[in-house]
Amino acid sequence: MxxxxxxxxxxxxxxxxxxxxxxxxxxxxxxxxxxxxxxxxxxxxxxxxxxxxxxxxxxxxxxxxxxxxLRPVRIDTIDTGSLRGDLYALADHSHNKELAQDIALQLGLSHAIFDNPELRQALREVMINPILDDIHAILQRGVRRGEVAPDNPALALVPPMLCSLAVARPLLSCEAMTQDDVRRNVEALVFPALGI
Missing domain, CATH: 1.10.357.10 (Tetracycline Repressor, domain 2)
Structure with missing residues (x-):
């Protein structure tokens, strides 16, 4: 190939x-x-x-x-000076149309990724892993600034949780995530889990 x-x-x-x-x-x-x-x-x-x-x-x-x-826009360059600010900037980063398009693409591929390991790996490498890596980089900057304890177990859980919310939302409510939805999830789930 x-x-x-x-x-x-x-x-x-x-x-x-x-x-x-x-x-x-x-x-x-x-x-x-x-x-x-x-x-x-x-x-x-x-x-x-x-x-x-x-x-x-x-x-x-x-x-x-x-x-x-399809190369997602890198978000690891977000740096507002605080982890809260960075996470709000992350929530505001994508336009609602872009969020809906990405979800539509993931749903369009959802069945095929189980039957095609090469396609599944490409989807992970190109769409999922860069987002997980970028969120991880934002969180690690918060750790270096002393905003989050380095042993906080939520540090490993927040990146996949945020991705999962975006993917699961259309399955649960027939609607894609919006910027407001991302902000509400960050405030209700991520901030308390990180203790910020």
Whole structure:
């Protein structure tokens, strides 16, 4: 697969590849992985199906490439001078539309990640791990500033909890998380757990 993705990158301009990956991600959000077809991608992105199969091998490889293309904005640079301020800035970082899109993408891939380990790993590497790492970096800055005890057990639990809330919300209430929801969860769950 690495050879295929290298070939695909060298054969198309970055703009053209980005258009293709955006099309794949949009279709994943709207129809999900199972209903996504190479024909629909080819039509919407104006690629030939033969090109897609030749350069990406098939739907799983194309979806993995599109997920890897999706690079979340790094949030570890948030530094307001206090952990409370950083966590509020984190809550306000994403626009409601972006939160809804990310959730739609995760839901669109949810069934497929159980059947496709490569896709599951790509989703973790590209979407989940960077967010967990960034939240961890924000918390560790709070530890270094003396705002949180270094042995506080919540330090290990807060990053996956915040990610889990965003993923579980549409399943529980049919609505994506909003900035206000994130702020309320931070105030009601994260601040008390961290003792700030």
């Amino acid at each position: 690495a050879e295929q993705s290298m070939a695909a990158r060298s054969r198309f301009t970055p703009l053209r590849a980005a258009q293709l990956y955006d099309t794949v991600l949009d279709l994943l959000r709207t129809v999900g992985y199972d209903a996504l077809s190479m024909e629909a991608v080819a039509t919407k992105a104006r690629f030939s199906k033969a090109t897609l199969y030749r350069d990406w091998g098939g739907k799983p490889q194309l979806v993995v490439a599109a997920v890897k293309y």
